[in-house]
Amino acid sequence: MAVENYIHDLLYRYECVILPGFGAFITQQHSAQIHSATNQFYPPKKTVSFNRQLVNNDGLLANYIMEAEKTGYENAIFKINSFVQELNTVLKENKTVSFGPVGSLRLTEDDKLQFEPSSNNDYLTEAFGLSSVASSEITRETYKKQAIALEEKAPVAFTPEKRASNWLKYAAVGLLAIGLSGAAGLNFYSNQVNEHNIAEQQKAASQLENQIQQATFVIDNPLPAVTLKVSKQTGKYHIVAGAFRMQENAEKKVQQLKAEGHKAREIGANRFGLHQVVYSSYEDRLEALRALREVKTANPGAWLLVQEL
Known part of the structure; x- marks a missing residue:
């Protein structure tokens, strides 16, 4: 397996994977986000960046190659060095190189190395399979404001005759409520007796x-x-x-x-x-x-x- 694939595997487990003599790939986790303009929900993710200054061998990549290929440490170091030499040669000739599933690298006009991460990979295992979701805007406050505006434009006026009829209605409702309260009182007393017996x-x-x-x-x-x-x-x-x-x-x-x-x-x-x-x-x-x-x-x-x- 190519070295870039080993680096790809390690980025799921570690925040920093150093390619000795070349640079380091560093992951950074981002929280879930919502786009206020489009109402689009985005799940949490982990993105990859590149640091040209970290070149010292920490043994992580070499040990992983030893375990994957069942080989010795010297063979793993030799494979890494050969990959770095080939990588530098391709960059000098073509100015850009694909780094497998991790992304791509290219040299600028002033010979500075730039890294473009792959947009298809999310190295946050907890968010595996999650995708963005769009939601329609909730307009309940708008409907509420519209209802208040209609009430203000159309006030209800009561004539004396209507007021009198309304008072009669209220009196009838009051008598009905008294009757119901009496029945409720009897039911309450009966329930109290039953509860006492039990x-x-x-x-x-x-x-x-x-x-x-x-x-x-x-x-x-x-x-x-x-x-x-x-x-x-x-x-x-x-x-x-x-x-x-x-x-x-x-x-x-x-x-x-x-x-x-x-x-x-x-x-x-x-x-x-x-x-x-x-x-x-x-x-x-x-x-x-x-x-x-x-x-x-x-x-x-x-x-x-x-x-x-």
Whole structure:
């Protein structure tokens, strides 16, 4: 392979590649740019320049030739020197020479060396495959200015009759808003009640998990049945004593609580299919909370259910 091709390969990896006895090729990275006049976006790139002053051998090119051609250092140096001699001869005869994929070199009239990099190569590997992109100009500000100008030229005038009709419209809208706010308030209250029930159920679930599993036992010595006349329980605030998988266990729990003096009863199965037993029900929330605090001393798993039955 020709020496210029080795230099071409090294320029992808290094910022400076010296051709001993001739000069150095130096790369420089440029950030992405946009042309304000044409709206053209250009990706980042790395360009190549030539420095005639750097001629001392740093071993980079020679070592690369040794590795590529599996040869010794002396042979690599000999190949470089032969290439430089041939390069100088061609420049003196033709005044210009192609330096392969890197670019071209030429001697000026005052025997100064000029380098013209190839426009087809971009030595920035991170930008490989990227090309420039054109974008059309965004004109949203122009449309905004046009709309403002039209509004200024065409002001809206209201007659007294129109003002009156507009007030009626605003009043109707206000009444509608009040009605909607009332409906929204009811929905909000309903949502608050549901959230309370869910939160209380989750809080009690962790405490009652073991009790629910143990609730499937059969009481060896059930208490004798006692018939009592009690007033019908009313209210939407219920103090839940427990939830049972088996109906008979729920009934026994009710009898046990009634024997202890509570107005216990079943209120049906919950969404998990468990039969719920409550100590009592209340119309007043504060009264229910006071009763709940008393019950929790004996049953920490008790909780307050808010539900219309």
